[in-house]
Amino acid sequence: MKRYLFIILLAISFSVQAQSNVANYKYIIVPEKFSFLKQVNQYGLNTLTKTLFEEKGFTVYFDNTEIPQEIAADRCKALVVELQEKNSMFVTNVSILLKDCRGAVVIKSNEGKSREKEYNTSYNLALRDAFTSFNDFNYVADQPTTATSTVPLPATTNAETKTVPVPVDQITTNKTEQQEALLYAQPVSNGYQLIDATPKIIMTLLKTSIADCYISNNGNANGIVIKKNGNWFFEYYKNNVLVSEKLLIKF
Known part of the structure; x- marks a missing residue:
């Protein structure tokens, strides 16, 4: 992890x-x-x-x-x-x-x-x-x-508040539903690009030194695409919550 x-x-x-x-x-x-x-x-x-x-x-x-x-x-x-x-x-x-x-x-x-x-x-x-x-x-x-470097400021109130940091291993994972569309992996020089049947580029995958693990970007978020238990998942952080989206990929 x-x-x-x-x-x-x-x-x-x-x-x-x-x-x-x-x-x-x-x-x-x-x-x-x-x-x-x-x-x-x-x-x-x-x-x-x-x-x-x-x-x-x-x-x-x-x-x-x-x-x-x-x-x-x-x-x-x-x-x-x-x-x-x-x-x-x-x-x-x-x-x-x-x-x-x-x-x-x-x-x-x-x-x-x-x-x-x-x-x-x-x-x-x-x-x-x-x-x-x-x-x-x-x-x-x-x-x-840059969207990746902008940190939202917490809302201020009259009452005194305390910020309690959440340990990384206690962050809740939010899994969304599997995408309906099958994505096709097209090889590129440093990885793959995932396209739908349109064809439209949905996501880019960059190779890493780890098998079945890619640095990825879907146009809205940076994260990784990994294979777990025979299934592919796009994982990224949104508002300090780990989001894991199941993908249907054909290589």
Whole structure:
């Protein structure tokens, strides 16, 4: 149990440490055409990139539009987006790089993947998959925060209260119902991605040194996927409670 808890905390700490590098930036600039493509906004990737970062609270501009004086006077106040492509015969691979004014990489996403045959679909799915690296990050009113590092403050009352810590081994496990949909495991370079019949990427699994144990993220929570008694479970902490969701996976 302690080993699983350590893996969860390790996965969360990696996410927080990497994304904290973006904390000093409010503005992001997206090129009108990515270097590996031939046309402006081909496959809608530039527009999609702009939209995804705007949803995270950033102020985003295309590089072919008039940018505000604040950025024009000091380009080092903005990060520039670059997409890195590394395709194989059957898989579209895309990574997101954020670079500073000197061209140094501030943060690089995990490699997003898609096995769709149509480029328009595969590039969009791969980009969205890569963007899951930013799931726990939001920029709010000049005060960037990460969901994994935000701790809710307890409500205050007039009466004196005492906080009693709960031992780890006494934390209640809350098991939810098994997911109805069968999830298919697609191999990727460092593990698997779980997709449904749509196909839609539901969760990513990263290999660990422990058999049948993966560091995982479903877009809302970081945790682990482990095999117990012949069944797979996604386990993570929510409000200091260990949640264990049963999964139906076909490898």
